[in-house]
Amino acid sequence: MDVGWLGATLAAARPQALAALLRAFRDLDTAEEALQEACLRALKTWPQNGPPRDAAAWLIMVGRNVAIDTVRRRKREAPLPDEETLSERDDAEAALAEELDESHYRDDILRLLFVCCHPDLPNAQQIALALRIVSGLSVKEIARAFLTTEAAMEQRITRAKRKVASADVPFEAPSAPDRAARVATVAAAIYLLFNEGYAASGGDAYLRLPLCDEAIRLARLLLRLFPTEPEIMGLTALLLLQHSRAAARLDASGDIVLLDEQDRSRWDRRMIAEGLALLDKAMRHGQPGVYQLQAAVAALHARAERPEDTDWAQIELLYAALERLQPSPVVSLNRAVATWKVRGPQPALELITPLRDALSGYFYFHGLEGALLDKLGRTGEARVAFDRAIALAHSPAEAAHIRRQLDRLNVTATTTPAAAV
């Protein structure tokens, strides 16, 4: 049997199997060890006997038996039996049939995701734990993506596990508001994970792209669990639409190519089509949210065959709606870009002036301010803004973009001012 296929089957069954084992044993380490052993046995027996019809159920069954054996062995070695664990074990056995019929499948996986994305954990630990536990990436792979050492990553994951063990996540089926809160927490962590991969730039950027793939996989998993949640459709659409630009977004050295300068023929049409389909579905619900609105902006960029075809008026409206739902200076700055394209530089400049304090350390603020001042003929002030932007640039592409504008200012200053439009 094809070994690659075996690996894919185990990976696909992992969240469901681990989630059921977590509910049976109520301990992440026990569940993980049980699954590990079950996977080893699968690697031995499946190639000979063929794969089982239901890989997850097989792994749950074998993993559960392995863990119970381990608990029994520990019992014999331990001086005093732990009554609570013993009755737990009986419960676990009685509950097996129930587990396998998947009646708790949805809340089990959500719980597993929620444990990993627990609000008590700092973001970096949430992401690392989710990649290790849910996605099943090795510590080495995660360390590579986060550009850190294996030892440091191991420590980060251990610390996160210890913290969630003491966080005491209840194992009963959650109430509807609790469930909604869990979904929102997990969605936010998936979004963060995606941005870890997406925001990377420079020589290491390509190493981090797998984080985007993982985030999309987790978003799809969450959407399969909650197929009627418009915001989860929106999140999945957003990630697909952003990631569709991956091949055009980074140059050979991993530096970011600005949206206007990207070769749009290299955008992934299949991801765009799926993103648009999901967004279309989400909008039918008439319950806009932050992910849907951002996905709608990404969709307008994706639909434009050339930069000048972009529907900026619609983008301005979407950013205004996003500003109302989630006020933030960065959202206002994005809206100002659209305002500029739709209504000219003066109203855009008026929009961003109040953001100066909040965004004084932000490259894009000074870049936009410089461009607007330039358009308004305020060349001296534009030069100051561009100089600030260059000092804050994160990548050679950002710096080069600003430098081109500065060069143009200098040329303009030494030739006839009337020629500059």
Added chain:
Amino acid sequence: MLYAILCYHQEDIVCSWSKEEDDAVMARLAPIQERLARQGKLGPVARLMPTTAATTLRKDRDPPLVIDGPFAETKEQLLGFYLVDCASLDEALAIAKELGEANPGGSYELRPVAFFNPAGASAGSPSKVSA
């Protein structure tokens, strides 16, 4: 006889293929499809988006109910289909086996086609695949 070859597989497995793996499967399938097309045996071929993109219309009530998600939650999902024109079930099975070697895992369901309207124009006999 026209047969539909309905392709079932676990979509979380197919969705977790890397782009390279996915491209490799498509590259293995392409020459088979080209040959079948040359032989006039190949009708429409479709690959469906994941079931997360699906919407279901329940029309057993009035007004019909629109539901997000696929018609049924199953372990393996309908991910695509081929239409082939074959002299016999044996020939259709041979084609399915050949496609299956290029794209292992999952199952193909072979269903004879009772009515086929390739262009949405006048209804004709379902004997010819290509419009």
